[in-house]
Amino acid sequence: MVHELVRPRKARPGDRLAVLSPSFAAAGAYPEIHEQAMRRLADLTGLLPVEYPTTRQVGASAAARAADINAAFADPQVRGILAVIGGDDQITVIPHLDADLARADPKPFLGTSDNTNLHHWLWGLGIASFYGGSSQVHLGPGPAVDDVHVRSLRAALLTGERLEITDPGESEDIGVDWADPQALKSFGEREPTEPWSWYGPARAVTGRTWGGCLEVIQWILTAGRFPFPPEVLQGGVLLIETSEELLPAREVGWIIRSLGERGLLSAVDAILVARPPVSDHTRRPPAADRARLREQQRDTVVDVVTRYNPEAVVCVGVPFGHTRPQWILPHGGPVTVDGAERRIFADYR
Missing domain, CATH: 3.40.50.10740 (Murein tetrapeptidase LD-carboxypeptidase, N-terminal domain)
Incomplete structure (x- = not known):
């Protein structure tokens, strides 16, 4: 279609x-x-x-x-x-x-x-x-x-x-409270990023993107606001990111599983998963625990995706969601996910 x-x-x-x-x-x-x-x-x-x-x-x-x-x-x-x-x-x-x-x-x-x-x-x-x-x-x-x-x-x-999407090397989950005058001149607490994780076949995929914030996608589908069959995403690139609500990995997995049951995971050829926030102004686990929470979400998402579409090229950790620095990505425009060279390119035409 x-x-x-x-x-x-x-x-x-x-x-x-x-x-x-x-x-x-x-x-x-x-x-x-x-x-x-x-x-x-x-x-x-x-x-x-x-x-x-x-x-x-x-x-x-x-x-x-x-x-x-x-x-x-x-x-x-x-x-x-x-x-x-x-x-x-x-x-x-x-x-x-x-x-x-x-x-x-x-x-x-x-x-x-x-x-x-x-x-x-x-x-x-x-x-x-x-x-x-x-x-x-x-x-x-x-x-x-x-x-x-x-x-x-x-x-x-x-x-x-056309730009190559690269890792900026650092990331923050949450900035300085906007009510604090320091927010005008100070970043939040930044930490070094980990290398992106790649899964699936070593091939290059170019397709138009669809997706966004996972929790909101769930609302949209529940409200019947995506009245298309899964085939409309055939050959595309799915964008997935999670919000500052800091969902546990198992809840993220349940939503991804629902996308699989809807047929959306099997329709696409590649999936980009954003680096998730794992802390906020009131919850700031130690660095080792933050890394573990990111790993838990990554492993859960990859496990579910592989169950529904083992041929998808998957990259986890791309900064396009609720963390900063942030890449703006096309939604509906083409993105190339190269699992062989482990590079990503976005076309902003």
């Missing part, structure tokens, strides 16, 4: 970029972080960030947040849309969206976590997007923006180049 996807045209310096809060309005709860993010966004891209009524409105209704998304798609001067952050209730926003507006003028959409809802809505409409990009997490905090984030941000919005 073929499901064609449009890849929206790129913005140009000077164009307007809608900055929205489709889930939690962190921009209003922590305005200093948001304002630093907007300055950096303009400097790094040459785009003009434009806010909407609910961008800083904490507690805005689902209908009001949807109205801002619709307005961004309806404005011909807006050439891209960036979500401030995720949240936990975007699933209630989706029914208020106007599909005709998005189809009439497709635009690059960037977001992560709860924005998996919007990515899947766009994917269903035949519009590719970019998984990643959270101004409140990756642009605003700290002394600077990570290089891998800048490169993939510019590629997604402006240049459309």
